[in-house]
Amino acid sequence: MKVAVVTGASKGIGRAIAEMLADEGYSLALGARSIEDLKKLAEGLETEVFYHYLDVSRPESVDDFAERALKHFGGVDLLVANAGVGYFGRLEEIRGEDFEKMLQVNTLGLWRTVKAFLPSLKKRKGTVVAVTSDVSARVFPRGGAYVATKWAARALVRTFQLENPEVRFLELRPGAVDTHFAGSRPGKPKEHGFLKPEEVAEALRCLLKLPSDVRVEELMLRSVYQKPEY
Template identity: 65%
Template sequence: MKVAVVTGASKGIGRAIAEALAKEGYSLALGARSVDLLEEFSKELEENYGVKVLNSHLDVSDPQSLKEFAGAVLQEFGGVDLLVVNAGIPMGGRLDEVSDEDMERVFQVNALGVWRTIKLFLPSLKERKGTVAVVTSYISTMILANAGAYVASKWAARAFTKTFQAENPEVKFIELRPGMVDTYFYGRPGRKIEEGFMKPEDVAELLVALLKLPKHVLVEEVLFRSVY
């Protein structure tokens, strides 16, 4: 049985990916800060799909939280075949107005959180010749006024992903670069597809399709968006 780890799994894209992987028969290790939502969701997955689910509080900006999470996952399952690095936070504002505290917070989650998460699971992924999917954003190669801190953090996440791939060819690294997705990132979900928003399930369906490609095929990144 293959084992998948999903961070930021309690809602939005992470939740949709976790459910899609459960449908595919993956055993799951789910981490998020919203413990109540995560526990309820984990029970639903076990009941609906008959898969084994480990859930735990996880703050990717906290190195100790990540170490404890990774230790629990590896002890429970013995190894990991798929790591979905999804946890992230938004950050708006002009660069000359963003506080030091906010800049550090967005980089701790969106950039260093990516680096730390991959680093902790990398030995197991190398042993199993696994896959890492990092959810960044369509803006990971753009310059966008009034969102410079967020954009820079996604550039950094992209750089980490590409560098890990160059240094570890036995592991597949995929950068998922979605456009606007109807999640809490944009406020309360409920936006229409016609407004230019994809659904979290669209991202999950794409990832599952990529995982089914032949073993010799590597898709390094996917930029995708709504047609509207």
């Protein structure tokens, strides 16, 4: 049975991806800061699940989670690096601590997580899915700090791929998604331009079913109600 790791798994896109992977028969190692939410999720999944506290902004937390997950399963075949945070405002106004938090989670957190699982992924010729954003290759007002962390994440994914050809790296770039992101609450109408987390998970399901000699390097998806911007 294949083993998948999902970070930021307690809510939103991470939760939907975990549910999809369980449906596809993967065993799961789930990490997030909310243990109660992880426990509830694990109890509803019909597969073997290991879950543990994970804060990707803290190196010791990433190392501890990876060590426990690898000890539990012996190795991993798929890593979905989904953890992310967002704070918004003009560049001259955004708080330094908010910018630093995004860098720690969205950029360094991605780097730490991939690095921790990379030896096992290389042995199993596995796959890394980095959930970034449709803004990882564009900019917009009041989003410069957030966008900078996603552009950096994109650079990391591409460099990891160049340096590790035996692992397939996919940058999954969803547009606006109806989640708890940036302090909002789910329930926003699709007509306002939001994808549902389950739709992002379904897109990933299709890609994971491709033959092992196919490498999809990025996928950008948005609601038809979201304005196309590039």
